Amino acid sequence: MATSTASAGKLGASMASETDVGVLLAKTDRNAGVKGVTAFIVHPKKYPGWNAQPVPMLGLSKSMRTNVLFLDDFVVPVEDHLGEEGEGFKIVIRALQPGRVTIAGNALGVARACFEEAVRYANERELCGQAIGRFQMIQSDIAEMATAIENSRALVYKAAICMDNGLPSNRIAAMAKYHASQTAKMCADKAVHIFGGYGLAEEYPVSYYRAYSDMFFTGEGSANVQKIVIAEDALDYKIAECHHGRRGLREIRKDDVGAELAKAWRRGAGTARALAAQSACASASMNSRVRIIRTAS
Numbered sequence: 019m020a021t022s023t024a025s026a027g028k029l030g031a032s033m034a035s036e037t038d039v040g041v042l043l044a045k046t047d048r049n050a051g052v053k054g055v056t057a058f059i060v061h062p063k064k065y066p067g068w069n070a071q072p073v074p075m076l077g078l079s080k081s082m083r084t085n086v087l088f089l090d091d092f093v094v095p096v097e098d099h100l101g102e103e104g105e106g107f108k109i110v111i112r113a114l115q116p117g118r119v120t121i122a123g124n125a126l127g128v129a130r131a132c133f134e135e136a137v138r139y140a141n142e143r144e145l146c147g148q149a150i151g152r153f154q155m156i157q158s159d160i161a162e163m164a165t166a167i168e169n170s171r172a173l174v175y176k177a178a179i180c181m182d183n184g185l186p187s188n189r190i191a192a193m194a195k196y197h198a199s200q201t202a203k204m205c206a207d208k209a210v211h212i213f214g215g216y217g218l219a220e221e222y223p224v225s226y227y228r229a230y231s232d233m234f235f236t237g238e239g240s241a242n243v244q245k246i247v248i249a250e251d252a253l254d255y256k257i258a259e260c261h262h263g264r265r266g267l268r269e270i271r272k273d274d275v276g277a278e279l280a281k282a283w284r285r286g287a288g289t290a291r292a293l294a295a296q297s298a299c300a301s302a303s304m305n306s307r308v309r310i311i312r313t314a315s
């Protein structure tokens with residue numbers, strides 16, 4: 019068995035102290051840029067040199083155990099490469115796409131939980147003889163939460179449908195993750211404020227939701243990274259779908275994605291069917307608004 023060894027350090031490796039198997043990206047050709055990165059399937063418990071130390075993170079460690087990982091001549095059998103040599107970057111970019119949609123879905127769930135808690139408490143808590151939900155400034159917060167959640171939901175579902183149907187999804191996944199993480203953070207902050215002093219008490223879940231909502235900005239690429247993907251595509255500096263395997267956006271321009279989506283929706287493909295209901299409603303109302311404007315002009 020041919021082996022190689024890897025030495026490196028990294029903060030942020032979830033479950034690395036517990037896992038039996040992982041994926042490691044290693045530079046196999048230092049002079050080839052991103053084409054010099056190869057992915058390997060690694061076995062932390064089978065070979066020496068893998069040292070993962072859990073990092074306590076405020077409010078997160080119960081739900082998300084992450085580690086600082088040191089590789090010290092960690093043994094990697096050469097034949098355990100994933101894909102071909104030099105394909106590691108392409109593989110990770112494709113893996114990030116579903117990862118981003120998953121994080122966006124998590125963020126949407128946390129946003130909803132915050133909203134539901136806030137609505138319940140606003141109806142329950144009475145001040146000056148009335149529920150605080152009757153105060154217009156509390157209503158303003160509730161309205162902003164509800165609207166942002168609907169927007170995020172439409173993006174998350176659209177990204178999931180695109181992915182389900184093998185359509186280019188990198189740009190929409192970046193948008194979904196960016197928007198849903200902002201929504202989770204905003205809803206968590208507002209929920210904590212609506213709870214007043216109780217919002218900071220560990221006894222109330224909103225205090226955890228707020229700590230948890232910060233994580234959505236970081237995992238699978240920071241908020242800035244999502245904005246770079248979106249803006250560089252818009253400015254034509256770098257096509258967001260350039261790593262898409264089957265059909266890149268050079269073949270399907272992004273304006274055509276809606277049409278492709280409609281075709282897929284009519285086919286009723288896979289799990290997208292259930293997910294599609296939300297975004298189909300959103301795009302239907304958008305389309306009818308476009309038609310009204312055209313008629314008026």
Ligand SMILES: Cc1cc2nc3c(=O)[nH]c(=O)nc-3n(C[C@H](O)[C@H](O)[C@H](O)COP(=O)(O)OP(=O)(O)OC[C@H]3O[C@@H](n4cnc5c(N)ncnc54)[C@H](O)[C@@H]3O)c2cc1C
Binds near residue numbers: 078238
């Ligand atoms: C709980 C948790 C679990 C994690 N689990 C994993 C895991 O399992 N596997 C894994 O691989 N990683 C994991 N990570 C790491 C995570 O993916 C990284 O923390 C994240 O990608 C950000 O990288 P960084 O921390 O090195 O920040 P940096 O890249 O140093 O970024 C610092 C700041 O600079 C900004 N920035 C960076 N580049 C640019 C730019 N070009 N333009 C503008 N702004 C920029 C960023 O937005 C950020 O605000 C985890 C992190 C956390 C917190």
